[in-house]
Amino acid sequence: MDVSIVQIALVFVVTFIAAIDQFDFLESLYQPIVTGAVIGAILGDLNTGLVVGGTYQLMTIGNMPIGGAQPPNAVIGGIMAAIFACSLDMDPNVAVATAIPFALLGQYGVTLFFTLRAPLLEFFRGCAEKADTKGITKWTIVSECILGLIFAVIVTLFFIGGLAVGQQIVDSIPEWLNTGLSQAGNMMKFVGFAILLKIMMNRDMWGFFFMGFGLALIASNIEAIAGPALLILTFIGFGIAFWDFQQQTELKGAVSDGGDFEDGI
Amino acid sequence: MASNEFVVPERYEDLTPAPNVDQKTLNRMALRSCWLQSSFNYETMQSGGWLFAMIPGLEKVHTNKKDLAASMYHNLDFINTHPFLVTFVMGIVLSLEQNKVDTQTIRAVRISAASPLGGIGDALFWLTLVPITAGITSNMAIDGNVVAPIIFLIVFNVAQFACRFGLMNWSYKVGTSAIDALTANMQAFTRAASILGVFVVGCLTVTMGATQINLTIPNGTTRGLSAQTIVVSNEDAENFADLAIDTETAEAGAMGVTDPDGNPLTAADAEGNAVETGIVDLGNGMSSVTYGTVTETPVEYSVASTLDSVLPKLVPLCLVLLLYFLFAKHNFTPIKGIVLLLAIGIIGALPFINLWG
Secondary structure (H helix, E strand, O other): OOOOHHHHHHHHHHHHHHHHHOOOOOOOOOOHHHHHHHHHHHOOOHHHHHHHHHHHHHHHOOOOOHHHOOOOOHHHHHHHHHHHHHHOOOOHHHHHHHHHHHHHHHHHHHHHHHHHOHHHHHHHHHHHHOOOHHHHHHHHHHHHHHHHHHHHHHHHHHHHHOHHHHHHHHHHOOHHHHHHHHHHHHHOHHHHHHHHHHHHOOHHHHHHHHHHHHHHHHHHOOHHHHOOHHHHHHHHHHHHHHHHHHHHHHHHHHHHHHHHHHHHO | OOOOOOOOOOOOOOOOOOOOOOHHHHHHHHHHHHHOOOOOEOOOEOHHHHHHHHHHHHHHHOOOHHHHHHHHHHOOOOEOOOOOOHHHHHHHHHHHHHOOOOHHHHHHHHHHHHOOHHHHHHHHHHHHHHHHHHHHHHHHHHOOOOHHHHHHHHHHHHHHHHHHHHHHHHHHHHHHHHHHHHHOOHHHHHHHHHHHHHHHHHHHHHHOOOOOOOOEEEEEEEEEEEEEEEEEEHHHHHHHHOOEOOOOOOOOOOEEOEOOOOOEOEEEOOOOOEEEOEEEEOOOOEEEEEEEEEEEEEEEEEHHHHHHHHOOOHHHHHHHHHHHHHHHHHOOOHHHHHHHHHHHHHHHHOOOOOOOO
16 A cells, blocks of 8 residues: 555654653553554544554553563554554454564563663753753653654654564564663662662661561562552551651650659659 | 762751642642653653652742752652552652651652552552453444544543542642651651661562573483383283393483393383383283383573572662662762663673573
8 A cells, every 4th residue: 555755754743642652641542442543544544443453452451561561562563553454454353463573572672762761860860960940851851752753763664664674673683682681671770779778778777678578578479469569568667667656756755754753653 | 970979968958848839839740740751761760750740849849949959869769659649659748848858758758658559550540440441442443433542531531630630639738737747756757767668678679679590500411211101012022021221321212121130120100100110911912011211301500499599589689789889888870880780781691691591
């Protein structure tokens, strides 16, 4: 099927918005049920778009970004499925299946992007030091535009180049580099943890850190409570902290009450 | 990149509590909270977007520019919470900022309040609201109904914004009314908040730490004898009778019914039970022959299972402690920590090291 410049431009814009929306803004525009219909309308086949979007959406239920895990990317997957179905006349189910490798590629891309975006935070810190609130806004916009552009460029390339381009890109990244970057990304949260510890820690506190660690090990290995483990653990931690607070404040009260006590006798 | 790390003061310069912020500011914060993950990254996760959302309130309560800088800087700490419930944390943190509580307390309260919300929000939104609304509307869409996406968007966003605005107002009210009781015992409160804070970071090390050394080291082979039973005619069975092997020296794949002295061998059948080899005449001209085949299985020493038997999640714990040590004692900047982890990740993945399996 011939595509016009206008259609390519519209797919670019839709992907740009959906890419940003998958993490921010309404966090619902990016869902395949929406993008399927929109892409279908752009490519002149709204009905097929609806069907593909619905099909893809049903597949992604239960494949949500839970607990910070990155599922196969629904933005690239949903949009590519709609493109395949509408422009190559694929059966909706085949189109969804064909789009899965692209969704996996998107998942890789997002993991990689989140790893490489960490240094951007230095610009935020620089603005914070100068109390530059406008700077924070500026870098927020820059950060979002980078994300949107990466997705939009990739999807547009796939749209024009078709399946062959996607496979070539996947093949050109060495496996070990992929593993290394995703492992590094996996570890980066430890930097955040360590900074928090540095602020809150003193010699009295190590016991509470290890208690949290130990209780979390137990809780996360009990299947029935592994899901809400963190909430349950926070209740326990709150109880300990609250008890400590009462101890500390009552101790203070006891000192001043001492006089009254002697008077009583 | 700043070479000297900015130091957040323990206390703000201006310690006069600021007046309550107006409704307009709270609304702006709730709207800005939509961009919580705008600079999501694996180091501090949502911190950039969190600061972006907090700014309208911070500007109102910190009129001293130095205080505003300090506040903005420490609001870039690691944070990972649920995007739709984040305003609950924002309201509480704003009430603390407004009362000029010690920065350490604010930081400890923020991580403790934010972290457990992730699970609640996932259960409410991704596991309940989305499956139900998307499930119903997807089937409508497959039938070609154009309003399906629109219904989905309306239901989802009404729920989302009700959460954002409702929690913002409610938690700010709760925070500002509870603060007087807490500030009367500030030291004890800071201590209690830090206890909960380090406790939660200890928990997060387990629940979010997935790094594991999946290295396997070849560690020789074990020899075994696996039993097979076949039924053959009596004449063929005689050919088996003198199949003798020395199980200690025979090559892998060698078959035998007896050892060199003519005694039966003990082999393991498919289920791992020990069986004796030998020939049993079935009486109908056929014999059942049980023979043993020498097997050689490579033994691999798994680093991961050894580490797990010492302490599960040992690798995340060590990395957190290492980074803490580098930050606290060696004035490492966060960016140096990131570079270190990138190097560990990539070097560990090199084909001849293959630390990650």
